[in-house]
Amino acid sequence: MAASAREFLGKRRAFGEVQRAYLRGAALEVDTYDWYDLRRRRIQLDEVQRITLHRELRRGNLVAFLAFGLLFAAVAALIALGAREVSAWITFAIFAAVGLLGALWTLVFWSSVVTVTSPRAKVVIVHAGRPRRSREVFRLIADRTRETQAASSSPSDAPRAG
Amino acid sequence: MTAPREESLRAPCPRCGEDVDAPLRRASLRCSWGHAFEVALFSPPSVVGRSRPAALVASAQTPCARHARNAAVAACERCGTFMCALCRVELEGTPVCLPCFERAQADQGLGESGTVLRDWNRLALNLGLFSIAFFPFAPIGGPLAVVLGLRGRRQDRRTGEPLHPVLGMVGMVLGVIAFAVGVLFFMSLFRETGRGGIRA
Numbered sequence: 199m200a201a202s203a204r205e206f207l208g209k210r211r212a213f214g215e216v217q218r219a220y221l222r223g224a225a226l227e228v229d230t231y232d233w234y235d236l237r238r239r240r241i242q243l244d245e246v247q248r249i250t251l252h253r254e255l256r257r258g259n260l261v262a263f264l265a266f267g268l269l270f271a272a273v274a275a276l277i278a279l280g281a282r283e284v285s286a287w288i289t290f291a292i293f294a295a296v297g298l299l300g301a302l303w304t305l306v307f308w309s310s311v312v313t314v315t316s317p318r319a320k321v322v323i324v325h326a327g328r329p330r331r332s333r334e335v336f337r338l339i340a341d342r343t344r345e346t347q348a349a350s351s352s353p354s355d356a357p358r359a360g
Numbered sequence: 361m362t363a364p365r366e367e368s369l370r371a372p373c374p375r376c377g378e379d380v381d382a383p384l385r386r387a388s389l390r391c392s393w394g395h396a397f398e399v400a401l402f403s404p405p406s407v408v409g410r411s412r413p414a415a416l417v418a419s420a421q422t423p424c425a426r427h428a429r430n431a432a433v434a435a436c437e438r439c440g441t442f443m444c445a446l447c448r449v450e451l452e453g454t455p456v457c458l459p460c461f462e463r464a465q466a467d468q469g470l471g472e473s474g475t476v477l478r479d480w481n482r483l484a485l486n487l488g489l490f491s492i493a494f495f496p497f498a499p500i501g502g503p504l505a506v507v508l509g510l511r512g513r514r515q516d517r518r519t520g521e522p523l524h525p526v527l528g529m530v531g532m533v534l535g536v537i538a539f540a541v542g543v544l545f546f547m548s549l550f551r552e553t554g555r556g557g558i559r560a
Contacts, residue, residue: 236477236523245404250374252397313374316404317449317458340386340400347402 207335208312208323219323221338224346226314228321243339243346245316251336253308253329260304267297303327312336371399425457436460477519480512481528488534491542498542505535 204222211217220227226241274290281287310332314321325332369382373391380389386400422432422442430444436457449461456464484505491501509532516522 231479234479234483236479238477246402247404248371248402249400250371250397251399252374252395254375311374336398336400343400343402347404 205338207339208325208331210322210324217322219321221342224342226321226339228319239319241314241316241319241321243343244350245318246314246339246343246347247317248313248315249336249340249343250313250315251310251332252313253310256304256309256326260301263297263300263304265297267294267299267301270294270297312339314339369401371401373397438464477515477523479523480508480515481524481526481531484509484512484531484535485524485527486531488531488538491538492534495538495541495545498538499546502535502537502539502542505538506532509535 204220204227207219207221207226209216209218216231218229218231220229222240224243226243228239228241230237230239270290271294274287274294277287277290307327309327310325310329312323312325312332312335314323323332323335325335369385370379371382371389372379373389373393373395374397375395376391376393378391378393380391382389382399382401385402386398388396388398390396424430424432424444424447425441426447427444430446432442433445434448434455435442437454438456438460441457443455443457447457448455449458450456451461451464487501487508488505491498491505494501509528512523512528513525516525516528
């Protein structure tokens with residue numbers, strides 16, 4: 199039997215690791231990349247207890263962008279104090295601007311996070327600056343979970359043979 | 361007349377963990393720290409449905425250690441505690457209770473159930489790129505990229521689900537090109553050496 203198609207829901211980046219979440223039939227499939235190894239686990243939707251959607255500031259990115267921007271801004275300022283030619287400090291100023299713009303972007307566009315919790319696993323799906331997509335994913339998983347749990351609870355009411 | 365209210369529902373805030381009362385199974389909530397979030401709560405039948413009150417089963421049946429009204433369905437393989445379907449968790453194929461599951465998770469991390477694959481196609485691409493960039497290594501790296509690409513194709517056929525097949529193809533092509541460039545480089549080097557060495 200051919201495996202059912204899976205739909206990409208989103209990913210989450212951690213330090214040295216990427217998790218990609220998919221919806222396949224009545225289960226979430228999570229692919230975790232650790233260098234060249236791919237670990238694939240499956241979370242059945244009939245076990246899911248809670249799905250949440252919230253927004254959060256990416257503090258790590260903000261700190262990294264700020265540090266990058268301020269470092270180059272300091273170097274540009276020091277050079278500008280000594281040499282009046284624009285060509286001496288403009289490169290550092292451009293790098294500083296990139297860093298500070300990145301920090302501003304992170305401050306304005308928060309991440310939307312969908313968290314799926316079951317007794318055995320927790321799946322986190324992050325959409326950076328795409329709240330609409332995150333809401334779609336939240337609704338999709340919630341609706342599919344409700345359907346799956348309704349389907350799996352109805353036969354159990356009837357007495358089982360044997 | 362008000363609509364019948366569901367049983368008391370609580371959801372932890374995903375940012376601070378504070379428990380918040382949920383008026384409905386699907387609601388927009390805010391914790392006391394002001395963190396807004398949406399929640400959809402479920403009662404999984406695979407857990408709840410399996411649990412039956414002890415009174416409804418044979419009276420001689422052992423009750424769960426944590427839920428006295430539920431009949432025990434298994435004993436924990438680690439500590440021996442009787443547990444109902446609510447408490448039962450599978451850890452690498454063996455039934456354990458929730459405290460033992462959490463202890464195992466905290467102690468050594470869980471060997472999670474699932475499939476482990478190696479991304480041979482991406483490995484082939486990276487080795488192909490490396491061989492092109494550092495072509496003196498290409499006579500070894502090029503063929504190796506081809507071998508890894510073929511291994512990726514074999515894995516894709518076996519699993520029935522290709523994992524970056526294009527990357528593997530590109531890696532193999534780069535490997536062949538790098539091998540040719542590397543061989544030409546060494547041939548010209550040997551030819552120059554034969555003519556009396558390379559002059560600066």
